Amino acid sequence: MAGCIYAARHEKREVDKLEKNKTILVLKNLTKEFPGVRAVSDASLEIKTGEVHSIVGGNGAGKSTLMKMLAGVYAYDTFAGTIELNGEKCEFKNILEAQKKGIAMIPQDLNMMEELSVAENLFLDKYPVKHGMVDYRTMYSETQRIIDEFGLHVSPQTKVKEIGIAQKQLIVIARAMYNDVKVLLLDEPTATLSDKECKILFQKVDEMKKKNIACIYISHRLEEVKEISDVITVMRDGEIVGTAPNVDMDEKRIVSLMVGRDVDEVYPEHDRTPEEVILSIKNVTIKDPRTENKLVVDHVSFDVRKGEILSLYGLVGAGRSETALAMLGAYNGAVTCEMELKGKPIRILSPSDAVKYKIGYLPEDRKRQGVVDIASVGHNITMSSLSELSRYSVLNHEKEREMIQDVIQRLAIKTPTPETLVRNMSGGNAQKCVLGRWIAANSEILILDEATQGIDVEAKTQIYHIMDELAKSGKAIIFISSDLSEVMGISDRILTMRHGKVVNITDGKRAQRNKILWEATVGNKEE
């Protein structure tokens, strides 16, 4: 046998033959229900070859569910309606059957074999074989080719658990592209990618378009949707509420379709007056575990005040998340970090120390570090408040219920019941549960790392207002974000980082967009 790679290449020529602008996928009256929710309701849609068709909608609108129905994650007999691919009715029982027909999905929650290498993850079910054995040489050399093509900085033998989330995302994308696709489903692929990595992805999407592959693209970033789509479909509460060519869908129309009404002001008009310093960070320094004499974070010092929103702005990789992890004693490696809480030195060595000092943390990689998805919404919310809810180690269930209800209401978490498992919730709602945990725990200091990533416009607005309220009630918020618009919209002060160093700290109200962008990308003159 010549190995599966060659078989795959052979089929690729067939894919090249796809004709442009032909209807390839027809969805008719698709409906999918879960206990207590109609996730997708009577959805009909046509997708054409060589088209990027974006689907946008609020958290819980049903976008991922619809993708999972197309990709065979949900077997055809678990939902109503029909799917036709090239005029042929599809009855997929599982993902493999959909893949064989050329429908591949890059899921919102990455599913990778953490203990296996990059190469093994790329080839998963189709290892190249020679003389009845896995042909590692071919597998590694092909992997290296894909790695180079995608500009990844890993080796084929690196274990997936050792690489960052952005790199993983690109590997999953490479994996799907490598298996010959006719229809590629991308469920929020850019949520965790840097600008540079997004560019690589968009190039790949463009290449696919040229091969007349159809791409269905889900994203909460409307700018990006406007940039790459040919057609835009909007979903709300499980229904398709509008489909139109990109030129006919401006952002205002998209948002009002998503929300069901016009939306005006996203950021709260804030008039906060921060008080005394609550937390001082001094000389956070982290050595690069991979390169000698290189620092990931280089003597970073700053104060945060009660009632203040301090943003840490910078490009992905500037060292902001690492600084947060170092503060929380959670960075895996050589770290120096001095901290004073209300003027007294403290040292945090574990998550329980952070809870003791009333410091809440919403991590960037929520799937791995934040949300416990096999637990219920309620448990996720109360997880860090159990001692407060208990007396002599007995949990007060009444108080617990009240706390859960209060958080669900304040954050407008969409869930059928508090007992619903977080893994059955939409991405954005799962995220709100982690934020809710720290609000429930009455944290005095909140460190929020990319808190609005994957969150829809309406929920984002709610989160900005909640942050404003929390700050007004005297909480200190350290807000890590790569979205300069939100940083400018919400902050009292903006600390810009670049290559592990603090470049500048600017007053939020007087900040100038171009100056901050310049500082984050090029640095300042004194450097």
Ligand SMILES: Nc1ncnc2c1ncn2[C@@H]1O[C@H](COP(=O)(O)OP(=O)(O)OP(=O)(O)O)[C@@H](O)[C@H]1O
């Ligand atoms: N496995 C499941 N069990 C129960 N309910 C589910 C399940 N999967 C999704 N849901 C519910 O179906 C609805 C649609 O969820 P879906 O994940 O499709 O939304 P989404 O549009 O992808 O949202 P997001 O933008 O937050 O990712 C939500 O109310 C969600 O809680």
Ligand SMILES: [Mg+2]
């Ligand atoms: Mg989703």
